[in-house]
Amino acid sequence: MSRPATSTTSTAPSARRLWTRARGAALVLALILIGGLALATLRSSDAHGTLDPRSADPNGSRAIAELLTSRGIELTLVTTLDEATAATDHDATLLVTTPDLLTPSQQSTLHRTMTSSTGRTVLVGPGLPSLDTLAPGVTSSTSTPVENRAPSCTLAEASRAGSADLGGERYLTAPGTTADSCYLSDGLPTLLRLPGQASTDTVLLGSPDILYNERLDQQGNASLALQLLGSRPHLVWYLPSLTDASATADAPDDGTTGDFLSLIPSGWLWGTLQLAIAALFAAVWRARRLGPLVTERLPVALRASEATEGRARLYRKANARDRAASVLRTATRTRIAPLLGVPVQDAHSADRLLPALSARLPETTADPRHLLFGPAPADDATLIRLADQLDALEREVRTS
Numbered sequence: 001m002s003r004p005a006t007s008t009t010s011t012a013p014s015a016r017r018l019w020t021r022a023r024g025a026a027l028v029l030a031l032i033l034i035g036g037l038a039l040a041t042l043r044s045s046d047a048h049g050t051l052d053p054r055s056a057d058p059n060g061s062r063a064i065a066e067l068l069t070s071r072g073i074e075l076t077l078v079t080t081l082d083e084a085t086a087a088t089d090h091d092a093t094l095l096v097t098t099p100d101l102l103t104p105s106q107q108s109t110l111h112r113t114m115t116s117s118t119g120r121t122v123l124v125g126p127g128l129p130s131l132d133t134l135a136p137g138v139t140s141s142t143s144t145p146v147e148n149r150a151p152s153c154t155l156a157e158a159s160r161a162g163s164a165d166l167g168g169e170r171y172l173t174a175p176g177t178t179a180d181s182c183y184l185s186d187g188l189p190t191l192l193r194l195p196g197q198a199s200t201d202t203v204l205l206g207s208p209d210i211l212y213n214e215r216l217d218q219q220g221n222a223s224l225a226l227q228l229l230g231s232r233p234h235l236v237w238y239l240p241s242l243t244d245a246s247a248t249a250d251a252p253d254d255g256t257t258g259d260f261l262s263l264i265p266s267g268w269l270w271g272t273l274q275l276a277i278a279a280l281f282a283a284v285w286r287a288r289r290l291g292p293l294v295t296e297r298l299p300v301a302l303r304a305s306e307a308t309e310g311r312a313r314l315y316r317k318a319n320a321r322d323r324a325a326s327v328l329r330t331a332t333r334t335r336i337a338p339l340l341g342v343p344v345q346d347a348h349s350a351d352r353l354l355p356a357l358s359a360r361l362p363e364t365t366a367d368p369r370h371l372l373f374g375p376a377p378a379d380d381a382t383l384i385r386l387a388d389q390l391d392a393l394e395r396e397v398r399t400s
């Protein structure tokens with residue numbers, strides 16, 4: 001007979017054992033979360049983000065913003081495309097901090113604003129996703145590290161500023177394109193000025209470092225930043241945001257909805273992939289085979305009775321009456337099978353063993369099927385009674 005499905009096995013982990021195993025990892029996770037919340041709380045009052053003119057962080061831009069306002073430049077901070085187009089008048093400088101974050105429709109709207117204005121547009125770190133629309137005829141090459149570079153051009157702002165910390169994106173112009181190429185890296189500019197009609201022009205900055213608080217006092221960074229952003233009386237500082245309503249209105253050309261993964265920075269995706277690979281290697285390492293079992297002589301002689309008692313104590317401590325009953329029944333069937341003329345390999349088959357037992361002991365009082373193939377005992381008293389009955393059955397077989 002099969003065991004009831006509700007019987008408890010000795011290998012089932014208890015709630016206390018599961019908590020003991022998991023409490024270390026839970027404690028580490030709790031400490032990380034508490035530390036992150038505390039750090040975010042401490043920094044929330046002063047941190048506004050990278051290139052934010054309100055931020056005093058190393059990667060903020062409060063220093064250059066205060067220098068510009070002290071020179072009489074009107075600075076308007078906007079976070080949506082509608083605000084940026086409304087605030088940009090005919091003689092203003094429009095600074096776009098992350099143009100690659102804009103959707104195609106947002107880029108088209110922004111480009112129309114750029115061409116209709118007589119001012120200047122400064123694009124920080126534009127790459128392949130935005131150059132085709134915002135700077136036609138310009139493509140980007142592989143990025144280069146930010147370092148101190150000489151102007152190497154005749155652009156007035158660069159010549160007056162001298163060397164500056166430039167790098168990041170490098171730009172290629174189509175043949176016949178008029179442009180000022182400055183701060184070269186392997187012959188390609190990291191600052192590119194594209195003149196437009198009348199006084200309109202577009203400046204491509206390969207990297208934002210000259211606008212950072214921590215780098216503003218180095219080299220000619222402050223001079224170059226002030227000249228590029230302060231050439232007009234009004235500066236519109238545009239920080240694109242994913243929460244902008246105009247971004248959600250842009251649907252892909254194939255009719256599908258936007259992909260959430262495209263909003264995640266590539267560094268996070270690569271970091272997740274590395275963690276997954278590390279977890280896979282850790283699982284392989286922890287699950288490695290230890291090789292075949294090797295027998296060796298015990299250093300001391302151990303009596304069979306002591307081993308039996310020790311095993312019984314382990315079964316009792318684990319409340320494994322099912323395992324104990326299975327061991328007792330298996331041993332009894334193995335010993336009585338040869339006495340009944342049943343091969344040892346068939347000793348655990350009820351169809352082979354029970355008919356031979358009934359023929360040998362036709363008048364036995366106990367039910368042999370219940371004794372040899374019955375369910376697990378419900379309590380310790382039933383287990384002890386089962387052991388006594390198995391011993392009596394084996395003695396009866398031997399003496400018959």
